[in-house]
Amino acid sequence: MTETLSRPRPKNASPWVKLGSRVRFASWTASLLPAAIFVAAWLGLQLDFMAALLTIFLPIQLLFGAWAGFYSYGRKGVNDGLLVVVTFFFSTFVLVLLASVLWSVISEGAAALSPHFIYQNNRYITGTTGLEIGGAGHAILGSIIITGITTVITVPLGVATAVYLTETRDGARGVVRTLLQALAGLPSVVAGLFIYSMLIVSGWSSQVGLMASLALIPLMLPTIARVAEEALRLVPAELRNGALALGAPSYKAFFMVTLPAAKSGIVTAVLLGVARIIGETAPLILTAVIANETNLNPTAGGMATLPTYIYNFLYLGDATSLQRAWGAALVLLIFVGILFVGARLASATRVGSKPKRRKK
Amino acid sequence: MAIQPLDSTLEGMSNDVAPQRLKLRSKPSRTADKIFFAVAKAAGYSSFVLVAAILFFLMLRAWPAFESQGVVNFIFGAGWNSTTDPQIFHMGPMLYGSLLIAAIGVALAVPMAISISYFIAFMAPERLAKIATVIVDLLAAIPSVVIGLWGLGVFSPVAAEWGRMLSESLGFIPVFSNAVDIFLRSPFIASLVIAVMIVPIISSITREIFSQMDQEIIKGAMALGGTRESIFRKVILPTASGGIVGGVLLALGRAMGETVAIFFVLNLTFDDYNWFKILEPSGGAVASLVLARFNEALDTELSALLAAGVVLFVVTLIVNTIASYIVAKAQPWRKL
Numbered sequence: 026m027t028e029t030l031s032r033p034r035p036k037n038a039s040p041w042v043k044l045g046s047r048v049r050f051a052s053w054t055a056s057l058l059p060a061a062i063f064v065a066a067w068l069g070l071q072l073d074f075m076a077a078l079l080t081i082f083l084p085i086q087l088l089f090g091a092w093a094g095f096y097s098y099g100r101k102g103v104n105d106g107l108l109v110v111v112t113f114f115f116s117t118f119v120l121v122l123l124a125s126v127l128w129s130v131i132s133e134g135a136a137a138l139s140p141h142f143i144y145q146n147n148r149y150i151t152g153t154t155g156l157e158i159g160g161a162g163h164a165i166l167g168s169i170i171i172t173g174i175t176t177v178i179t180v181p182l183g184v185a186t187a188v189y190l191t192e193t194r195d196g197a198r199g200v201v202r203t204l205l206q207a208l209a210g211l212p213s214v215v216a217g218l219f220i221y222s223m224l225i226v227s228g229w230s231s232q233v234g235l236m237a238s239l240a241l242i243p244l245m246l247p248t249i250a251r252v253a254e255e256a257l258r259l260v261p262a263e264l265r266n267g268a269l270a271l272g273a274p275s276y277k278a279f280f281m282v283t284l285p286a287a288k289s290g291i292v293t294a295v296l297l298g299v300a301r302i303i304g305e306t307a308p309l310i311l312t313a314v315i316a317n318e319t320n321l322n323p324t325a326g327g328m329a330t331l332p333t334y335i336y337n338f339l340y341l342g343d344a345t346s347l348q349r350a351w352g353a354a355l356v357l358l359i360f361v362g363i364l365f366v367g368a369r370l371a372s373a374t375r376v377g378s379k380p381k382r383r384k385k
Numbered sequence: 386m387a388i389q390p391l392d393s394t395l396e397g398m399s400n401d402v403a404p405q406r407l408k409l410r411s412k413p414s415r416t417a418d419k420i421f422f423a424v425a426k427a428a429g430y431s432s433f434v435l436v437a438a439i440l441f442f443l444m445l446r447a448w449p450a451f452e453s454q455g456v457v458n459f460i461f462g463a464g465w466n467s468t469t470d471p472q473i474f475h476m477g478p479m480l481y482g483s484l485l486i487a488a489i490g491v492a493l494a495v496p497m498a499i500s501i502s503y504f505i506a507f508m509a510p511e512r513l514a515k516i517a518t519v520i521v522d523l524l525a526a527i528p529s530v531v532i533g534l535w536g537l538g539v540f541s542p543v544a545a546e547w548g549r550m551l552s553e554s555l556g557f558i559p560v561f562s563n564a565v566d567i568f569l570r571s572p573f574i575a576s577l578v579i580a581v582m583i584v585p586i587i588s589s590i591t592r593e594i595f596s597q598m599d600q601e602i603i604k605g606a607m608a609l610g611g612t613r614e615s616i617f618r619k620v621i622l623p624t625a626s627g628g629i630v631g632g633v634l635l636a637l638g639r640a641m642g643e644t645v646a647i648f649f650v651l652n653l654t655f656d657d658y659n660w661f662k663i664l665e666p667s668g669g670a671v672a673s674l675v676l677a678r679f680n681e682a683l684d685t686e687l688s689a690l691l692a693a694g695v696v697l698f699v700v701t702l703i704v705n706t707i708a709s710y711i712v713a714k715a716q717p718w719r720k721l
Binding site: 073075076098101102104105107108109111112114115116118119120123124125126127129130181182183186188189190192193195197198200201204205207208209211212213214215221222223226242243246250274279304305306307310332335336339347350351354358361 | 417421424425426427431436438439443445497501517520522524526527528532533534535538539540546550584585612613614617635641642643649675676679690691697701706708710713
């Protein structure tokens, strides 16, 4: 004990990572034996998997975990062992659930996916039509149009809000920030009801694509404003102050210095914002008729999007309808994945920013 | 070699190469700056306008329903029927169902989220931690309709089986009793689906706090003889508790506003409160109510649905405001 203390230790050392041979032996035993007993009991007694997991595996594993802790560290270690077992159990449970979502979308979706699924539309398709004709082409176009209009409106608004939050010294910034946080939790169905009550009930417009775009604005704004604010805030104040000292007016300092330095952060904001709204379903159901045909005009006629396409076929509920829904879900997931990866890449290559704080 | 005195050199230089006098081509314009800041300010205040407009227009159309049903009756009464005379639109069971599902969902999600965050931040090897982080983050971005599809097509049958097992083994406890022997479309399943949706939300905040935590404190606790468990309980959890509570409230707001995912895995019962029998196929959710009745709704019912939207909005607004306040308090490094 004294020997280890007398040795100088590097600053970032993590002494808990090193394991003695006793600990190693105990942890191997405690992780392998219960699993072996569980498999034997499950196969031998023909029990239901979940029941066996909860009634046989978990108690035995807890017991072994406690024993391993006791064997390695004495009485204090019992709780440690239990903590490790519980953490592992919950983590595995979560990861299995989440991976199951991903896996089922990918495997079921891939079965429905085909070239014509991407470009054909839904005309002449009923719930029981086979998969050899029909597709989500109109929904993909609709998603792109509706999301595009929302993006064009919301990005300047969101970035300007971020500018308001970072560049001005207005007294209401705290309130605006709180309101934005609150808007971030706005139930999407309320956003749809809002546009419905404001513009559609009053007879100003019918249920068309443009209304859906408007309904998505309050959902997209908080994401863009928050991420863009963080991006702008990461630009060193010296850069901007330097520009101001050289005589640049504030708006030029912003457009020529701050904005280029925060470019990748703004791109991240846009991508995350699009990812936030591309899967929204409820507001679109309330504000735009779900069309079966390709419609490129956002001001007249209904328009389908990928989420409402999924909703529609999920509602019909036939076997082939469900397959179509899975296919569209995979397409949607690919879109989200591309946006997600893009956002990660954009935020990884931040130029002119302070190094991100990381775990020591 | 004679060294010239410094002064003379400088003098000579200043005579030869006098810096050219530059004229400012354009003066910094005050008006352009004023416009710039005015635009920024207008954008900042647009969120006020947005929230006010949402409340105003919803209230405007919802008022007839509040007026005809009575505010208290509308919010707490039971029954939703457009064919009777007078029509009854009371959202009590829906509101209670929303709260119940959100509460159970959060109760299930919190231990899972804390575990996965602790696992990622303190236990997993780096590579596994990275993979787990990507999965959890990606799941936070998955659209709710896809979760609904998964919930209906893949998860519901499995969870119904869990429900049956729970009911058969623990049925003597009233919470788990089930008189109708149907286990699909119950609040229990809806809560599990909600839990899958909100685990990424809670864990992203928790994980960030865990990874920003001062390692010196943990080492200090180790040096004082702390064990893994006592450090988790007495050092890590208290430090992160503010953020966890805030994340939970944010997730609660999301859970109450969730529409499509619940719509497909829950059977709505308008007439009765289902107080606690979570395994029986009857429950409520405000957002699902809107979705379920919207297409058939005529004037009065539409107004009632908008009124339900108002109630939902106000409840989530309160929860979210408290949540964001707590999260901001718990993450002081975010404020610069």
